[in-house]
Amino acid sequence: MTLTQNAPDQHSVQPAADQAVLIVHGRDRTGIVAAISAVLGRHGANIVSLDQYSDNPHGGAFFQRTVFGRAGLRAALPAIEADLRTELSGDFELEWQIRDLSVPKRVAIFASKADHCLLDLLWRHRRGELPINISMVISNHATTADEVRSFGIPFFHVPSQGKDKSAAEAQHLQLLTGNVDFVVLARYMQILSGEFIERVGVPIINIHHSFLPAFIGADPYAKAAQRGVKLVGATAHYVTEDLDEGPIIEQDVVRVNHAHSVVELRRQGADVERAVLSRAVLWHAEDRVIRHGNHTIVFQ
Amino acid sequence: MTLTQNAPDQHSVQPAADQAVLIVHGRDRTGIVAAISAVLGRHGANIVSLDQYSDNPHGGAFFQRTVFGRAGLRAALPAIEADLRTELSGDFELEWQIRDLSVPKRVAIFASKADHCLLDLLWRHRRGELPINISMVISNHATTADEVRSFGIPFFHVPSQGKDKSAAEAQHLQLLTGNVDFVVLARYMQILSGEFIERVGVPIINIHHSFLPAFIGADPYAKAAQRGVKLVGATAHYVTEDLDEGPIIEQDVVRVNHAHSVVELRRQGADVERAVLSRAVLWHAEDRVIRHGNHTIVFQ
Amino acid sequence: MTLTQNAPDQHSVQPAADQAVLIVHGRDRTGIVAAISAVLGRHGANIVSLDQYSDNPHGGAFFQRTVFGRAGLRAALPAIEADLRTELSGDFELEWQIRDLSVPKRVAIFASKADHCLLDLLWRHRRGELPINISMVISNHATTADEVRSFGIPFFHVPSQGKDKSAAEAQHLQLLTGNVDFVVLARYMQILSGEFIERVGVPIINIHHSFLPAFIGADPYAKAAQRGVKLVGATAHYVTEDLDEGPIIEQDVVRVNHAHSVVELRRQGADVERAVLSRAVLWHAEDRVIRHGNHTIVFQ
Amino acid sequence: MTLTQNAPDQHSVQPAADQAVLIVHGRDRTGIVAAISAVLGRHGANIVSLDQYSDNPHGGAFFQRTVFGRAGLRAALPAIEADLRTELSGDFELEWQIRDLSVPKRVAIFASKADHCLLDLLWRHRRGELPINISMVISNHATTADEVRSFGIPFFHVPSQGKDKSAAEAQHLQLLTGNVDFVVLARYMQILSGEFIERVGVPIINIHHSFLPAFIGADPYAKAAQRGVKLVGATAHYVTEDLDEGPIIEQDVVRVNHAHSVVELRRQGADVERAVLSRAVLWHAEDRVIRHGNHTIVFQ
Incomplete structure (x- = not known):
């Protein structure tokens, strides 16, 4: 002590x-x-x-x-x-x-029910760790509204059910256009259409809950448990039309073992996800990341 | 995505x-x-x-x-x-x-102005990651009162200025006695007297912001910067009368370099501190840690 | 000093x-x-x-x-x-x-031109780090013969060119049968036939030079460079008929960045490969690894 | 596979x-x-x-x-x-x-009985991983002579017993003067006099078998076991007159637990020592390390 x-x-x-x-x-x-x-x-x-x-x-x-x-x-x-x-x-x-550099970039955070990545960004921002201006949080669930607003940040609930996301995406574009310099998908868990990605016109950062390219697609922790891997990880990348294939910004892993259930892998992985995403957001906010083809140059 | x-x-x-x-x-x-x-x-x-x-x-x-x-x-x-x-x-x-195991251990968290370890514990607890019952938060500053209470947890402000801590410690004992099974010092930054440690009668876990035994005592990040180390870390340990000398429960480090200022070391270290403390609290809560002399056996 | x-x-x-x-x-x-x-x-x-x-x-x-x-x-x-x-x-x-446990397991090491995993095992064995008895080294190239024999270990050169490996595998079986308790493929780089795996009748441990299941198959470092990953790794696993799909024993990774060429990824990865393989061999030698379906239980 | x-x-x-x-x-x-x-x-x-x-x-x-x-x-x-x-x-x-850069730096490696750091450097050099010219190996024990010479490198046995090292140091200076651009102490385990450090006139890199400044001085693994730490490490630093106080070039750690004996800590630590030392030698050889007071700037 x-x-x-x-x-x-x-x-x-x-x-x-x-x-x-x-x-x-x-x-x-x-x-x-x-x-x-x-x-x-x-x-x-x-x-x-x-x-x-x-x-x-x-x-x-x-x-x-x-x-x-x-x-x-x-x-x-x-x-x-x-x-x-x-x-x-x-x-x-x-x-x-x-x-x-005296003008911080403006960002919209997209979230869903899982709140760990969202809250970590809000909390780091409040501590002064992230030189960004969080313009808004958009979620397809209302569950985190009070929490987000307690940070003094606008929250917009845009439901997104069913296969046709065009109505939701139209709302998203209305909220975002002119208001943000980049978008962060903080475990948003919804696929964005190619049209939306093009029209929004700003970089979109996603956190994928696996060490890409291992376990592309849905439910990677269940796949990791099934394959018996000894490390699980997370990957922050720019979103492109190809699912989970965009340029990687940052990755990290944590050691697991046979005794970890899928629930435990998710819990361990959640810590990696928020750490990796916060680094990617910081580096993007400080213009440390340059996209080049499907790669990134990261000047740390 | x-x-x-x-x-x-x-x-x-x-x-x-x-x-x-x-x-x-x-x-x-x-x-x-x-x-x-x-x-x-x-x-x-x-x-x-x-x-x-x-x-x-x-x-x-x-x-x-x-x-x-x-x-x-x-x-x-x-x-x-x-x-x-x-x-x-x-x-x-x-x-x-x-x-x-159906009865979670009751814990009091001591905090000061720095809120990162405190909030991390409150937030993990709310997510269901920690099988503990947080009975109260005690701080020598009122700054985190609203935040703590928004989690539905009692907050007690017990100022602790000057060299004589006996009044504050008497208040602490009154609050704690019979109500908690262990105490966590989440960057409390105040030395506890040997008498208090004995009278409180429950284990006390502290997070020290260095890789002990390197940089014992005050302001370890400044010392780390001065020494030019390439890793900074944090150590969770049981509190004993000997400052920073109690049995170590968990440690971890993060890589730093010459370009990191003391402010930046503190920021990087803060992430390690909260990760290490949350693991120590989890393991203590699950009775995975056995004290043996000045060591711990940790069954992970 | x-x-x-x-x-x-x-x-x-x-x-x-x-x-x-x-x-x-x-x-x-x-x-x-x-x-x-x-x-x-x-x-x-x-x-x-x-x-x-x-x-x-x-x-x-x-x-x-x-x-x-x-x-x-x-x-x-x-x-x-x-x-x-x-x-x-x-x-x-x-x-x-x-x-x-007073009788160490007998092992045959298969190698090819790349000698880093082979030499690491020979050298750890000489230092007394591995409780194994290295019965022989088998290679499809003669390049490491002198080095291996300088450790006092028999070296057998069994060329393996062309698509038909049956002659080579017959020689392998003649050398191995009755003489070894397990086989280690130390970057052997040749596919073993299902018939061989069955007839040899002892566990076979392989080191794959990627963090499986990412980059299955040939030349994973080139694939890793192409995908722009921020970590490269290695995987030790038991060999089954399904290429790179056997039960994973151990994995690890190392951080890389945009400035690392494929050559540099190979060099960095080589250190991970030998570390991971030596841990897998140690744990197998001490009966710490139990196969269960396509998983392993590893009691460390 | x-x-x-x-x-x-x-x-x-x-x-x-x-x-x-x-x-x-x-x-x-x-x-x-x-x-x-x-x-x-x-x-x-x-x-x-x-x-x-x-x-x-x-x-x-x-x-x-x-x-x-x-x-x-x-x-x-x-x-x-x-x-x-x-x-x-x-x-x-x-x-x-x-x-x-087409002219590699010339280095003398000092070693003692423990051969893991020495062999790792010789072996990496042979693989072409280190752009150095190893002029000679000097040891106070003859045990590694054959091994060193099998790499085609001159080996000099300079015994160094008793308190008075002046005769040994005179021999060292005679061997080194004009022949080397830097010196590496690969677990040499002998204190160099201030006079020697000054007269040799080239940088000297040492590997200390702990995460400095923890466990300065002799037998750090025993001290680490006694203190019950959860990580052990190694530190490569430039040698100055102040024992274990010179500018740090590189450090790393490995996770250990209560079940590791001192022998096991030494074994785990040996892997960290050779990894850390080889990185420090590489970076020094490539002029990536700049000394500044008691710090280093390392351009990786």
Whole structure:
């Protein structure tokens, strides 16, 4: 037992005032890093962190995440962007975007009856662990309404029964359009249509309750018990039209044994699910994840 | 993303009706297992699980945890106990106790400003993951009162400032005496006096925010950052008069690196703390932990 | 840096003189533990360790591993076995076997060009970590012959090219029959015919270089890189006619990221493979693994 | 079991021809990254990977590791170095060095009776996992001489008994001076004098058989067993005059329990020791580790 009379116990992710993140990806060639850092230098911006990855330095795919800062950044951003446009779009086959880190991304969380992933995100957000703005929670069950609202977050109940989800998805689109920068499926357990994924137009992160690609589809813990595996896990991935096949952001596992029933696997797995999902949401919120084909580059 | 139309999502630890746990420890010798299982057999009790450990089969210390069951167990327990008394107390230098598993242990949780361990226990309890009865939460700060009470659990604010804790401890004893079977210090951050530990008369579990015996005492994350370790951890242990020296129940760690500030170590560590504490509470609640000198035997 | 002037550095698994292991499995019912421990007690045998598991105490499957000892055990074993036969075969639907732990199991290791799993087993065996007797190494390549023989172990080169493995398998059977208690495929990379598996008549342990059931079949690290997983693993399992579908003994994983090439995944995975295989071999050698349908009960 | 008929099984770290690594550290200020990348760009060098860390962007400590390449690198290096000298030494308080990655670092391994860390390094080196040149093995016992020499590596037996190590250390210096770029203590178990550390003039990596700072000094596994910890670990660190207090490079742990004897803890720990040491050696060999006070920056 420990006495820490005066030690503060702050866990908050400090608001990154006067900092922005620049993501660049495209074809690798000599001089990209130099060009970017020269632009930042000209505008008096200091590089806070720089991560770079190339899958082949001779014309492969190039990825760079740069966090930079200076006093009065917001006012300076347009000029920095204009300068980067000149430097990067001429010579290089590159895509890039800049985001002001003082403005948190807005997210909608979709949930169902199982509340562990939902509550973990709400609770981490309240502790200041997640630099996000939770715009709303949408659930096909009303069971968590009071709990969600006690966090000061709007809750919308959109039932989704039967095979035809089009009415529910229309409601979803109405709620989401213009209001969110990404969506998190916190054990939502409903398949989203390809049309919805396209129309919503923002990244969707799902937590799958297995170590993908093992146990794709429904009820993975029952399948895991049946196969007699010695580890169960969870996978956070971006949602694509192909069920459970989207780019993986994060995975983890926990050791189990013959004595664990399916109920116990679910309980153990629930801890992994919420840990994995919270990491994926944090990394996405901080623009640490770059999609590339069916892969992700994660700059931790 | 997964469709699990009909899969129930239950995590509850089922109430173990008609089951009891028998803990036996003492000097090892031939025939203990046979004697115990013979008694249980005579009373028609089936052995559900049996764990046994001896640190030296030739007269070392012997430990056995046996879960057994039969229909109408509660009515049969007195006769089983009487029979065990006859069998075990004559020939063997053994201590033993039986507990009816349908009656959950009563616990008081002590907390302070940091709420992550407290909330994790309350939340797991509500999900049915912990077979305990949370009698009350006691805190030296009122900050978590509303949250705790929203779980339907009594909250008592007992300030504890200055060096003299005797008034606070007197209040604690008044609240606890007769009402709890064990106490959990969920980042309580106050030293308990030896007198209090003795008078409260029930086991006290503490979570220390380091991998003991590294970083004993105050502010271990700052010490960890200063030492440049590559893992930080947490340790659940029984409280004794010697600060951070009691028998360890459970430990775990998480990987960190040079880029983690003290704030970030605290955040990462907080996840380990609550995971480790919840496992220690679960195992204690299920009588899986046997104290032996300054060690624990944990039958998982 | 540490000075340990007088500290011995022994890692050897001590030869378990005068100890035997009893494995019992069958239909659960009241009184099995009592019957077994009574028999052992009558013969003056002390229970060194006892592990028990039942998947359902009301007539489910029951598994028990009991290590017991007494002076002059070998001479006493026939009488103990006779007594157990009387006690267990009458009333109970149980199978059981006893093994004298002073006699290590004999094993043949099959290998191919990749030598990491093979060398790890040879090296652990020399250090005294594995209570086995390595009768021979069989390989379809001659490359490791000198290395194997330098450990004092016979090496047999049995080429196995083309689709028809029957000639090779006939040679294998000639070498193995009567000489080994189990076979280990240490990255042997050749499919064994169902006929061979049946005729060899002893358990065969394989190490698969993925976290099964993910990436069944050939070249799992390439598949893992293609899928963009964040963990790669290995699986030790008993070989059955169904490729990569046999009962899993042990699994583990290691964290990887986007920057790891397939070559690097193989290198990282190689460490997991040898760790997982060595644990599976140790547990099998100590009769800690009980097969039950397509599962294993592992008493660690 | 897997058939991989044609899959190569190569694990070798490819020799990085035409690549060099540049390490820069010093006081952070605007423009360092730009200046370095501009110089590399002017010389037609492509940045293969770039890692950067600053403990405070406003004048804190700055660290950068850059791997770059171009055809005919060796011939171009002097000009690149001259250019960097001009750019970096004028304006910035920076230290930097460049190393041609096609020339592996030369290492001497010190060992004693325990051979697990030594053999693991020799074996990984032979597999091509470690881009090092093992110049010699020095041991205070002759027991591993044959084994070491079978790897084609010189073995020197330098006894080191009694309190006065000066004769042994004089021999060590004679063997090492001019011949090695770093030294690895692979469970050498002898304290090196401050004078030796200073005179040898190259980094020394030690593996300590505990999770430092827990269990500093001799016989940590016995201490771990006594304290009843639930994890044991190992720590690779640079050797300084203060015993077990040098900058930590890497650490890891493994789960243990009450049933593990000291012998078993040593066996489990040995696996962690060799894994941790091999990672530390790899990272040091690739210039991924930068010492900063009593810390390390490790760019993985």
